[in-house]
Amino acid sequence: MSDPSPITRGFHGRSKDNTDHRLPPGQYLTTDFPVLSAGPTPHTSQDQWDFMIDAGGPALARWSWAEFLALPSEDVTVDIHCVTHWSKFGTHWRGVSLDTLLDLAGRQAPYLLARCDGGYTTNLALEDVTGGKAWVVYQYEGQPIAPEHGGPVRLLVPHLYFWKSAKWVRSLHLMPQDQPGFWESFGYNNHGDPWKEERYWNQ
Numbered sequence: 001m002s003d004p005s006p007i008t009r010g011f012h013g014r015s016k017d018n019t020d021h022r023l024p025p026g027q028y029l030t031t032d033f034p035v036l037s038a039g040p041t042p043h044t045s046q047d048q049w050d051f052m053i054d055a056g057g058p059a060l061a062r063w064s065w066a067e068f069l070a071l072p073s074e075d076v077t078v079d080i081h082c083v084t085h086w087s088k089f090g091t092h093w094r095g096v097s098l099d100t101l102l103d104l105a106g107r108q109a110p111y112l113l114a115r116c117d118g119g120y121t122t123n124l125a126l127e128d129v130t131g132g133k134a135w136v137v138y139q140y141e142g143q144p145i146a147p148e149h150g151g152p153v154r155l156l157v158p159h160l161y162f163w164k165s166a167k168w169v170r171s172l173h174l175m176p177q178d179q180p181g182f183w184e185s186f187g188y189n190n191h192g193d194p195w196k197e198e199r200y201w202n203q
């Protein structure tokens, strides 16, 4: 009997059909959307909210909520992979690509640090966030992103483990040199490619 949808397979997604090539090593498939947060969910009112790109000095670009929503946006459908071993297939998001945001900032740097309300940070190399690989998203499955999943906006970097997809992101800090973010300084791998199982430093 064939299963029409690998997603209905649930937790035990090892199979001979097309699940395998979409599931990185050591991961299992879930249809849930677990919440993983290192602290409380921040709530920033829309009139207080802005999004900024800087390189240490004054802002290179800054958008209010209304300005951010007016930027060219894209719909993306991606699989996501958490270092705690769950993967979720075919998630739908809408947001602004980092290519667009960095173009508008008019500056590039080899590394950046995403900074969030609540103090969480994560570091990324420019090559991992340009070329259609990363977005700042404000919709999940056609709805505003729920606060516990990072609303109003979160980073989405689906080709890396999900801790790189910073929730409640408020700014991108461009850096000439790499600098570890929150989990990266507590032993998570600096890069986090799920296909190479780059989970921790000591692996």
Ligand SMILES: Nc1nc2c(c(=O)[nH]1)N[C@H]1C(S)=C(S)[C@@H](COP(=O)(O)O)O[C@H]1N2
Residues within 6 Å of the ligand: 033, 034, 035, 036, 037, 038, 039, 082, 083, 116, 117, 118, 120, 121, 148, 149, 150, 162, 163, 164, 165, 166, 167, 168, 169
């Ligand atoms: N600001 C912030 N972003 C964060 C985290 C966090 O604790 N704070 N946790 C990360 C981790 S470890 C994971 S797996 C995902 C979880 O996202 P979710 O709660 O929407 O599943 O968010 C990432 N982004």
Ligand SMILES: [Mo]
Residues within 6 Å of the ligand: 036, 082, 083, 084, 162, 163
């Ligand atoms: Mo995670």
